Amino acid sequence: TIYIITPTFARLVQKAELIRLSQTLLHVKNLHWIVVEDAAAKTPLVSDLLAHGGIKYTHLQVETPKDFKLKESDPNWLKPRGVEQRNLGLQWLRENRELSEEGVVYFADDDNTYSLKLFDEMRHTKRVSVWPVGLVGGLRFERPLVENGKVTGFYTAWKPNRPFPMDMAGFAISLQLLLANREAKFDLHVERGYLESSLLQSLVSMEELEPKAENCSKVLVWHTRTEKPKMKQEDVLQKQGIGSDPGVEV
Amino acid sequence: TIYIITPTFARLVQKAELIRLSQTLLHVKNLHWIVVEDAAAKTPLVSDLLAHGGIKYTHLQVETPKDFKLKESDPNWLKPRGVEQRNLGLQWLRENRELSEEGVVYFADDDNTYSLKLFDEMRHTKRVSVWPVGLVGGLRFERPLVENGKVTGFYTAWKPNRPFPMDMAGFAISLQLLLANREAKFDLHVERGYLESSLLQSLVSMEELEPKAENCSKVLVWHTRTEKPKMKQEDVLQKQGIGSDPGVEV
Numbered sequence: 001t002i003y004i005i006t007p008t009f010a011r012l013v014q015k016a017e018l019i020r021l022s023q024t025l026l027h028v029k030n031l032h033w034i035v036v037e038d039a040a041a042k043t044p045l046v047s048d049l050l051a052h053g054g055i056k057y058t059h060l061q062v063e064t065p066k067d068f069k070l071k072e073s074d075p076n077w078l079k080p081r082g083v084e085q086r087n088l089g090l091q092w093l094r095e096n097r098e099l100s101e102e103g104v105v106y107f108a109d110d111d112n113t114y115s116l117k118l119f120d121e122m123r124h125t126k127r128v129s130v131w132p133v134g135l136v137g138g139l140r141f142e143r144p145l146v147e148n149g150k151v152t153g154f155y156t157a158w159k160p161n162r163p164f165p166m167d168m169a170g171f172a173i174s175l176q177l178l179l180a181n182r183e184a185k186f187d188l189h190v191e192r193g194y195l196e197s198s199l200l201q202s203l204v205s206m207e208e209l210e211p212k213a214e215n216c217s218k219v220l221v222w223h224t225r226t227e228k229p230k231m232k233q234e235d236v237l238q239k240q241g242i243g244s245d246p247g248v249e250v
Numbered sequence: 251t252i253y254i255i256t257p258t259f260a261r262l263v264q265k266a267e268l269i270r271l272s273q274t275l276l277h278v279k280n281l282h283w284i285v286v287e288d289a290a291a292k293t294p295l296v297s298d299l300l301a302h303g304g305i306k307y308t309h310l311q312v313e314t315p316k317d318f319k320l321k322e323s324d325p326n327w328l329k330p331r332g333v334e335q336r337n338l339g340l341q342w343l344r345e346n347r348e349l350s351e352e353g354v355v356y357f358a359d360d361d362n363t364y365s366l367k368l369f370d371e372m373r374h375t376k377r378v379s380v381w382p383v384g385l386v387g388g389l390r391f392e393r394p395l396v397e398n399g400k401v402t403g404f405y406t407a408w409k410p411n412r413p414f415p416m417d418m419a420g421f422a423i424s425l426q427l428l429l430a431n432r433e434a435k436f437d438l439h440v441e442r443g444y445l446e447s448s449l450l451q452s453l454v455s456m457e458e459l460e461p462k463a464e465n466c467s468k469v470l471v472w473h474t475r476t477e478k479p480k481m482k483q484e485d486v487l488q489k490q491g492i493g494s495d496p497g498v499e500v
């Protein structure tokens with residue numbers, strides 16, 4: 001089974017993002033989608049979407065602590081995003097799965113773009129498998145460097161001295177490894193850029209990483225980001241009391 | 251058959267957009283994807299993607315005339331986008347399909363988000379069917395207003411006096427209607443906002459529109475837009491002659 005852990009939060013494009021991600025995941029065999037809302041309570045929007053999406057799923061929720069929550073005016077990179085949500089997904093797996101079960105765990109943000117081939121690549125992960133990520137870190141792509149089938153370094157421009165200078169979308173972890181290391185989790189308090197390393201450091205060494213996607217030469221996942229839609233007319237109409245019908249879910 | 255006409259152009263997120271759109275379309279039965287590149291020649295990126303996408307397709311290309319082409323620095327709305335490409339799709343249908351064939355034609359931009367339910371709704375179109383579009387026109391959604399099963403007007407804020415104040419994503423047209431009206435096409439020269447009207451005016455009246463999606467009360471398509479990725483580090487590295495490997499397709 002491939003376990004996909006997806007943090008998600010309420011915003012104008014949330015439903016669109018989850019719809020297109022679910023349509024990708026619907027093609028993948030033996031998949032279990034763990035969707036974790038960054039919210040004080042589960043929302044009807046996400047609940048309904050999961051109930052009718054045709055994918056095996058678990059729906060969880062935990063709110064990001066107030067001090068760590070991004071404000072509307074904050075630049076996106078100021079604070080880590082989706083951390084407590086991913087950790088809750090890990091906790092759920094540890095409470096509901098046995099060491100004897102085979103599985104792979106992947107952290108899939110709701111706004112990235114995933115090729116179906118990526119799931120074939122990650123399915124056979126012994127400890128931690130890795131591959132390139134497109135459109136990330138100010139580059140066309142970042143990737144692990146591979147020599148004779150082993151990872152020997154990373155192609156990245158930003159803070160290259162991080163233990164694992166990789167984006168969240170660039171690795172998958174075997175379920176057994178996560179169940180055997182019950183304390184391993186993401187650390188909300190680390191310096192910017194060190195979130196991935198905070199989990200991976202306690203699980204694997206660079207030499208043990210398993211390169212996928214033809215020795216990390218193919219891009220099968222893209223760190224896309226969706227524009228925040230402008231609500232110029234909506235604001236005008238709402239001031240006049242004739243904004244769009246709030247009963248229509250968007 | 252549902253014929254989907256998609257204009258597309260080269261940019262950093264093009265492959266990601268086409269991959270996720272193709273994964274949506276792959277779920278739809280009896281679909282024929284007409285992909286029209288805005289380019290002087292067909293590109294290997296689009297050719298390979300279509301050849302391996304598992305969807306029945308036709309690959310065309312036509313370059314937007316220089317005077318009408320957006321420059322990198324232009325705001326997106328300055329010029330119409332994808333017009334000649336959509337018209338070439340219509341021309342292909344007129345040259346390759348017979349009046350006796352059943353079909354529906356839908357213009358699907360490569361960056362929007364489509365619910366699978368949308369395709370069920372449009373499949374039974376007699377002349378022109380319509381439905382709401384989310385996140386467009388500065389509003390949460392725009393939509394046709396329906397009374398007793400008939401369209402009586404439009405909920406929109408921007409230029410509401412247009413003949414058909416609807417986004418491209420908000421309607422589908424029967425193939426027969428397009429084959430019977432061989433001159434109907436999009437007009438590159440109309441005032442901003444009148445592109446959809448330039449085609450629809452010669453095909454249908456407002457009273458004839460067929461409302462779908464529960465009398466236009468459900469949003470099943472979203473006018474999402476993808477951020478242009480920043481290539482800050484790429485630019486730095488390229489100046490040093492160590493930019494990312496151009497042999498890796500992103």
Ligand SMILES: O=c1ccn([C@@H]2O[C@H](COP(=O)(O)OP(=O)(O)O)[C@@H](O)[C@H]2O)c(=O)[nH]1
Nearest residue numbers: 007008009038070076081082109110111225
């Ligand atoms: O306040 C927030 C912001 C983001 N996210 C989720 O965390 C993940 C990463 O966020 P985002 O895509 O905004 O970050 P990026 O890496 O693109 O800057 C996504 O699945 C979001 O839905 C969240 O749960 N709460």
Ligand SMILES: O=c1ccn([C@@H]2O[C@H](COP(=O)(O)OP(=O)(O)O)[C@@H](O)[C@H]2O)c(=O)[nH]1
Nearest residue numbers: 257258259288320326331332359360361475
């Ligand atoms: O120079 C261009 C710009 C856009 N497009 C295509 O035309 C459609 C509409 O463009 P876009 O999504 O940028 O417009 P929007 O309606 O979002 O402003 C999309 O399928 C694009 O890929 C194109 O063929 N050539």
Ligand SMILES: [Mn+2]
Nearest residue numbers: 109111112225
């Ligand atoms: Mn993101």
Ligand SMILES: [Mn+2]
Nearest residue numbers: 359361362475
């Ligand atoms: Mn668009």
